[in-house]
Amino acid sequence: MLKPKLIVDGKRLDGRAFDELRPIKIEADVLKRADGSCYIEMGKNKVLAAVYGPRELHPRHLQDPSKAIIRYRYNMAAFSVEERRRPGPDRRSIEISKVSKEVFEAVIMKELFPRSAIDIFVEVLQADAGSRAAGINAASVALIDAGIPVKGIVTSVAVAKVDGQLVLDPMKEEDYYGEADLPIAFLIRNGKIESITLLQMDGRMTKDEIKRVIELAKKGVMEIYRLQRDAIMRKFMVEEDEG
Ligand code: UDP
Numbered sequence: 618m619l620k621p622k623l624i625v626d627g628k629r630l631d632g633r634a635f636d637e638l639r640p641i642k643i644e645a646d647v648l649k650r651a652d653g654s655c656y657i658e659m660g661k662n663k664v665l666a667a668v669y670g671p672r673e674l675h676p677r678h679l680q681d682p683s684k685a686i687i688r689y690r691y692n693m694a695a696f697s698v699e700e701r702r703r704p705g706p707d708r709r710s711i712e713i714s715k716v717s718k719e720v721f722e723a724v725i726m727k728e729l730f731p732r733s734a735i736d737i738f739v740e741v742l743q744a745d746a747g748s749r750a751a752g753i754n755a756a757s758v759a760l761i762d763a764g765i766p767v768k769g770i771v772t773s774v775a776v777a778k779v780d781g782q783l784v785l786d787p788m789k790e791e792d793y794y795g796e797a798d799l800p801i802a803f804l805i806r807n808g809k810i811e812s813i814t815l816l817q818m819d820g821r822m823t824k825d826e827i828k829r830v831i832e833l834a835k836k837g838v839m840e841i842y843r844l845q846r847d848a849i850m851r852k853f854m855v856e857e858d859e860g
Pocket residue numbers: 698699700702709744745746747748749750789792798800
């Protein structure tokens with residue numbers, strides 16, 4: 618198919634400004650069986666995260682006597698994309714699971730839980746580009762919902778280059794037809810961005826563009842971070858009222 622024009626009259630195909638996120642909804646504690654959970658919508662992405670643990674790791678030979686083992690499974694439901702996906706892990710989801718696991722390795726206080734496992738499950742129910750970022754954002758809230766000690770909140774977003782222009786939080790068409798796509802995650806501590814915990818890119822950008830991408834992403838994640846924090850606050854406030 619011919620590449621459509623992605624920017625028309627200075628606006629994106631869905632009417633957004635270049636630095637505008639898609640609408641976001643976040644709800645913590647949506648699954649009763651999990652220790653922690655979160656549901657997130659970022660534009661048309663719909664993603665659930667469930668956290669189990671810390672719990673004793675079996676088989677025992679996989680245990681680490683000095684810290685908890687973190688496991689992260691990113692999975693796309695067969696019905697999450699237009700063309701039915703074959704169920705089960707593929708190269709892409711294995712890679713996303715690996716890099717996302719590394720994000721949380723750096724954030725969870727895993728030394729507090731020797732010989733344990735902390736399992737993070739991310740199920741993409743509907744995908745529209747940016748699903749790994751949505752998964753990370755949901756997982757971060759679910760971990761806090763589970764009461765697992767963390768160094769801060771992890772917040773993720775992608776930035777793309779489309780028709781020569783840098784745009785925040787690309788949707789499917791922008792991801793697909795754009796010149797570059799760069800998902801990034803930050804650790805935010807006490808309301809301040811502390812470090813980058815994930816940075817991937819496909820396509821091509823100049824050094825100067827990369828700098829601008831990071832600035833654009835920082836603006837985006839601070840907005841998402843406030844919504845993550847609100848979701849956590851709402852959960853704990855309700856509990857207090859009920860008590
Ligand atoms: N996608 C798809 N089928 C696949 C994998 C991806 O239709 O098997 C779509 C889906 O909408 C996804 C988008 O392509 O969100 C972009 O995928 P990418 O690998 O860039 O990951 P994401 O942006 O979702 O983190």
